[in-house]
Amino acid sequence: MSWSISRAAKETGLSKSTISRAIKAGRISASRQDDGAYLIEPAELFRVYPRGVAQRTSEARHDALRNPHEEASATHSKDMEILQVKLAMTEAMLSQERENSRRQQETVEDLRRRLDAASERVLALAQPSQPPSDARHDAPSNPSKRRGWWPF
Known part of the structure; x- marks a missing residue:
């Protein structure tokens, strides 16, 4: 048994335009009749808008308006x-x-x-250590010709 948009709106507590927009956006699957009206399966409707959720939301809005x-x-x-x-x-x-x-x-x-x-x-x-000041005078002036242990 399929429902019209009006019946679907009553069952969910939503407006007909909300249901219609959901169909056009592809959130709800619906078949189209020859006269252009949509038919919605209840299971498909409640898949997107669970039973009672929209009604509780709608009732809460009405209560808020009555007792703000x-x-x-x-x-x-x-x-x-x-x-x-x-x-x-x-x-x-x-x-x-x-x-x-x-x-x-x-x-x-x-x-x-x-x-x-x-x-x-x-x-x-890394810096070479400098010899004591008196040893500097005894060292040869050319450091490349220093004397080693072997007298060559």
Whole structure:
């Protein structure tokens, strides 16, 4: 048994235009009659719009219009509570990220100090040591003709 758009709208609590747009967008499969009207299988309709969900949403809207202060305050306090929890979680994550960033910065500074000290040691080892001042006068003026152990 297939339903018309009007019956589908009544069953779901949605408007006929919402059902029609869903058919045209391809969200709901429907067959077209010779007169141009659509026929929708209930299972297909409730696949997209579960039974009762749209009705509860529609009823909630009507209740909100009838008692705007009561519905709004209940929803508002629940939303505020959710936002406060999310804010607290975000602040905790941000604090943790700041702490991690500070530790990383300290590590980088420590590694730079160690690298500088190691570089200074390497440079000090790479430079030839200078002989004492009195030995400089005894050394020959041409370092390539130094005397070794063997008298050649």
